Amino acid sequence: MTTKRQKFAATVGLGIGFLLLFPFISTAANDLAAINGRVRDSSGVPVVGALVIVASESPIIPDRLTFTDKNGSFEVLNLFAGDYTVKVTMPRFLPATKQGIQLNKGGSAVLTVNLQNALDVVRRAVSRDKAQSEDIVWTLRTPVIFRFIPSLLRLRRGQPKELAHSSR
Numbered sequence: 001m002t003t004k005r006q007k008f009a010a011t012v013g014l015g016i017g018f019l020l021l022f023p024f025i026s027t028a029a030n031d032l033a034a035i036n037g038r039v040r041d042s043s044g045v046p047v048v049g050a051l052v053i054v055a056s057e058s059p060i061i062p063d064r065l066t067f068t069d070k071n072g073s074f075e076v077l078n079l080f081a082g083d084y085t086v087k088v089t090m091p092r093f094l095p096a097t098k099q100g101i102q103l104n105k106g107g108s109a110v111l112t113v114n115l116q117n118a119l120d121v122v123r124r125a126v127s128r129d130k131a132q133s134e135d136i137v138w139t140l141r142t143p144v145i146f147r148f149i150p151s152l153l154r155l156r157r158g159q160p161k162e163l164a165h166s167s168r
Contacts, residue, residue, distance in 0.1 A: 030105075030106050031080075031081070031106060032077070032078045032105075033079045033081055033103035033105065033106065033108055033109075034075065034077045034078075034079060034103075034109075035086060035109045036073070036074060036075040036076070036108065036109075036111070037073070037074060037086075037109075037110055037111030038072050038073050038074075038111075038112055038113070039052070039068045039072045039073075039074065039088055040072055040112070040113070040114050040115070041093070041116075041117060042115070042116050042120060045072075046068070046070070046072025046073075047068060047072050047115055048072060049067055049068060049090070050067065050068045050074075050090040051066075051067060051089045051090065052066050052068065052074045052076070052088050053065055053087045053088075054066075054076045054084055054086050055084065055085045055086075056082055056083070056084055057082060057083040057085070058082055061080060081103050081105045082102075082103060083100060083101065083102055083103075084101045084102075084109075085097065085098065085099045085100075085101065086098045088113045092118055092119070093115040093117055093118060094115065094116045094117075094118050096113050096115055098111060
């Protein structure tokens with residue numbers, strides 16, 4: 001009989017303890033923040049499988065990692081209030097970084113990240129260089145000192161040996 005009473009007392013004690021701690025647990029969950037958003041390419045197509053790194057400005061808090069889903073969406077939950085940096089990387093794309101994201105207790109931030117295809121960036125740079133190179137007229141000039149060397153050599157050849165050695 002005593003074991004049934006002990007089990008009952010233990011169950012009631014745990015229940016009361018849970019009820020007393022429940023408000024603290026629920027308010028702690030409300031203090032946490034979140035960052036979510038979408039990742040698109042330069043043409044607006046969702047980027048699937050991009051790595052999203054959420055880094056806190058505080059060195060104590062570790063980085064959080066996630067991947068974008070089939071819609072290019074991501075969500076990082078349970079972040080502490082503070083300043084964050086989000087970096088999005090994907091092969092064939094240039095990485096994108098958003099800095100200075102401030103999260104308040106219980107708040108959230110919604111981001112839209114546009115990744116640029118690395119090949120498109122190179123193509124634009126090459127086409128821009130071609131357009132600029134057609135506008136540039138190159139003029140090669142010889143430094144002034146080199147213009148006088150042939151005439152100095154002619155003068156020196158025509159001089160007597162004693163004058164040629166004394167002019168050194």
